[in-house]
Amino acid sequence: MTKVKICGLMEPPHVQAAVEAGVDAVGFVFAPSRRRVAIEQAKELARLVPDHVIKIGVFVNAEREEMEQAFLEVPLDYIQYHGDETVEFMEFVALPSIKVLSVRDVEDVKRAKAVQTEYVLFDTPGTEFRGGSGEAFDWSLLNGDLPRDRMILAGGLNAQNVKEAIRQVRPFMVDVSSGVEIDRRKDEALIREFIRAVKEEESGDGN
Numbered sequence: 001m002t003k004v005k006i007c008g009l010m011e012p013p014h015v016q017a018a019v020e021a022g023v024d025a026v027g028f029v030f031a032p033s034r035r036r037v038a039i040e041q042a043k044e045l046a047r048l049v050p051d052h053v054i055k056i057g058v059f060v061n062a063e064r065e066e067m068e069q070a071f072l073e074v075p076l077d078y079i080q081y082h083g084d085e086t087v088e089f090m091e092f093v094a095l096p097s098i099k100v101l102s103v104r105d106v107e108d109v110k111r112a113k114a115v116q117t118e119y120v121l122f123d124t125p126g127t128e129f130r131g132g133s134g135e136a137f138d139w140s141l142l143n144g145d146l147p148r149d150r151m152i153l154a155g156g157l158n159a160q161n162v163k164e165a166i167r168q169v170r171p172f173m174v175d176v177s178s179g180v181e182i183d184r185r186k187d188e189a190l191i192r193e194f195i196r197a198v199k200e201e202e203s204g205d206g207n
């Protein structure tokens with residue numbers, strides 16, 4: 001069953017909509033972004049998330065102290081490294097982790113073999129910020145021998161294309177941010193629609 005992550009959540013009603021619709025993971029962006037949340041804000045949002053839903057903190061080239069401060073205050077389950085963090089650096093942080101690979105070509109995909117984190121997230125390279133571009137990359141680049149059980153697919157997903165993405169890539173989890181927004185703000189109906197589309201695909205109701 002493909003899992004669903006909604007990333008870049010900033011407002012309580014959007015977290016509640018995701019939880020009610022059966023989300024598996026939520027992402028709070030602590031990195032420079034228009035979706036950036038302060039620690040206090042993330043702490044409040046996290047209170048709305050039941051234990052069975054994974055809480056992920058997204059960072060880009062942050063100092064270890066900055067991340068530690070976040071996960072001491074916010075009950076994060078995973079750190080998502082969305083920058084140029086080295087293997088050595090990631091090993092020193094005391095939380096399970098997700099390494100992001102920005103995919104331009106097959107060479108970027110090959111880098112996954114050297115990544116030892118719990119999950120590897122394949123995303124489109126950022127534009128204004130390091131992630132959350134709303135653009136899809138060429139999924140056929142993921143056709144090779146890759147650890148599907150550790151793979152998270154992101155980049156330009158939405159309720160219209162996610163079923164095809166799942167069929168083609170077979171990832172462990174799909175991740176969306178822009179695709180559940182209207183006018184750069186999360187939308188409860190789009191959140192529900194995206195999660196429904198993933199579940200329909202999995203139950204064999206996908207079109």
Ligand SMILES: O=C(O)c1ccccc1NCC(=O)[C@H](O)[C@H](O)COP(=O)(O)O
Binds near residue numbers: 082
């Ligand atoms: O979302 C952001 O603004 C962001 C900024 C800096 C680093 C990471 C960021 N997002 C991380 C995510 O996991 C997004 O969900 C992922 O990049 C996909 O975004 P989208 O293409 O908008 O669905």
